[in-house]
Every structure is written in C-alpha cells, then in structure tokens.
Amino acid sequence: MSDSAKRGFKVFTGKARCAICHSGFNFTDNGFHNIGLPENKDEGRYAIKPIKVMKGAFKTPTLRDIALTAPYMHTGEFATLEEVVEHYNSGGKKSMGNLDPNMRPLKLSKKQKADLVAFLRSLTGDFREVTAPELPVNN
Amino acid sequence: MQIHTIQKLIVACLFAIVSLGISAAEYTVEQQSKQFVKDGKLVEKMTVNAGDTIHFKNQDPWFHNVFSLSDVKTFDLGSYPKGESKAVVFDKAGMAEVECAIHPQMFMEIEVK
Numbered sequence: 001m002s003d004s005a006k007r008g009f010k011v012f013t014g015k016a017r018c019a020i021c022h023s024g025f026n027f028t029d030n031g032f033h034n035i036g037l038p039e040n041k042d043e044g045r046y047a048i049k050p051i052k053v054m055k056g057a058f059k060t061p062t063l064r065d066i067a068l069t070a071p072y073m074h075t076g077e078f079a080t081l082e083e084v085v086e087h088y089n090s091g092g093k094k095s096m097g098n099l100d101p102n103m104r105p106l107k108l109s110k111k112q113k114a115d116l117v118a119f120l121r122s123l124t125g126d127f128r129e130v131t132a133p134e135l136p137v138n139n
Numbered sequence: 140m141q142i143h144t145i146q147k148l149i150v151a152c153l154f155a156i157v158s159l160g161i162s163a164a165e166y167t168v169e170q171q172s173k174q175f176v177k178d179g180k181l182v183e184k185m186t187v188n189a190g191d192t193i194h195f196k197n198q199d200p201w202f203h204n205v206f207s208l209s210d211v212k213t214f215d216l217g218s219y220p221k222g223e224s225k226a227v228v229f230d231k232a233g234m235a236e237v238e239c240a241i242h243p244q245m246f247m248e249i250e251v252k
C-alpha cells in the first residue's frame with residue numbers, strides 16, 4: 001500500500017466518515033441510505049418498505065475492486081472515483097425530503113481527496129489486509 | 140364527616156394510581172450491534188399485555204429507524220442516534236412485527252395479549 005493510500009485510509013475512517021456506512025470486511029453495513037445523488041429519480045427501498053427514511057435509499061455496496069467497476073452508483077452518474085469523492089465532499093443533495101443524517105459537507109483538502117482516491121484504488125485484487133472498523137457517528 | 144369522605148376519596152385515588160401502574164408494564168428493547176436486545180440478550184420474540192409500553196433505545200453509535208407495518212400496531216419512530224429512546228404503547232392484542240428500516244437484518248416479534 002502506498003503512503004498516499006495509507007493516509008487515505010485515515011481520511012476514510014476519520015474526517016470523511018465513509019466507514020459509518022462502508023464498514024467491515026466488505027466495506028458495507030448491509031444497510032440502506034439516501035446519499036443525495038443529484039441524478040436519482042427512483043424512490044428505491046421505499047417501494048418495498050414504505051417508511052419515510054427509505055425514500056430514495058439504496059443498499060450500501062461493497063468497495064472491493066471498486067477501481068474496476070465504473071461507472072458508479074445505481075444511476076451510473078459518476079465516471080470516476082474522483083467524482084464520487086467530490087459528491088461526498090459536497091454533502092449530497094436533499095432529495096425526496098430525505099437525506100441520510102450522516103451526509104454533510106466534508107471540507108476535505110485537495111490532498112485528502114487524492115489520498116482517499118488512492119485508498120479506494122488499493123482495494124483491488126487479492127489485497128485483503130484492510131477492513132474498516134464500524135465507525136461511531138460523531139455528531 | 141366531610142373530612143372522612145375526603146380521606147376515603149384520597150385513598151381510592153391512590154389505589155387507582157397504584158393499580159394502573161401495576162397493570163401497564165414498561166419494557167426496554169435496545170438496538171445494539173444491529174440487533175434487538177432485551178436484558179442484555181438477543182430478543183426475537185417477546186410477549187406483553189395490551190396497554191404495555193416498550194421503549195426502543197438506540198445503544199449503537201450509528202442511526203437506527205425502528206418501525207412496524209403490522210395491523211395491530213403501525214408506527215415509524217424515525218431515525219435517531221445513540222442514547223435516544225422512543226416509546227410505543229401496544230394497545231391492541233395480536234402479533235406485531237418490529238423492524239429497522241436501515242438494517243433489514245433487524246427483526247423481532249411482539250405478541251400482545
């Protein structure tokens with residue numbers, strides 16, 4: 001793992017709080033969230049569980065081999081991991097009156113964003129060294 | 140004579156309050172490690188009497204959203220963080236299924252007698 005990717009792991013579990021949802025060995029909490037995708041028009045999980053918090057919510061996907069599986073999100077609206085990171089950095093868009101309470105502007109620096117992308121790229125192939133801890137929500 | 144009647148009334152009132160307290164029980168079900176837990180143990184099913192209250196307390200450092208779409212009791216407690224608790228009175232007899240909207244693996248049944 002490069003130094004940049006190592007720093008990126010710290011950003012992932014720290015300031016960027018990605019591990020709140022992308023936790024454990026497969027980087028998923030197996031939960032459903034609305035992360036405020038600008039292109040999403042689909043009510044998502046709400047069609048199955050008509051509970052307000054499920055409006056526009058989709059299942060947290062794994063991040064293993066993420067560098068190989070572009071485009072990103074169920075909408076396919078991001079072509080690169082840099083765009084994904086920009087989306088999270090913006091805090092997401094309130095859609096369908098429902099945005100996951102963990103989504104908020106992250107105020108990442110240029111270098112932190114690059115390190116985060118390097119970390120995501122490092123999750124490719126047989127590399128099985130890192131797992132994300134289950135992160136507490138820091139309010 | 141009048142004082143005597145008032146005394147009787149007070150005793151009757153106290154008795155009513157005490158017996159109400161006995162007939163309607165309060166329980167706490169916690170959300171812990173993405174499971175429903177009661178008295179420190181995983182709970183899949185519990186039985187309460189009509190009129191009893193269950194407090195759903197989040198003990199995890201992330202949000203949960205407890206709800207039920209059952210006929211006997213439909214509710215949506217919304218999502219709330221660690222340390223917060225919301226109460227539901229189960230007023231009708233029957234079976235209630237309780238779930239978490241965020242974590243579909245969280246599920247329990249409540250039999251209301």
Ligand SMILES: [Cu+2]
Nearest residue numbers: 203239241242
């Ligand atoms: Cu939950």
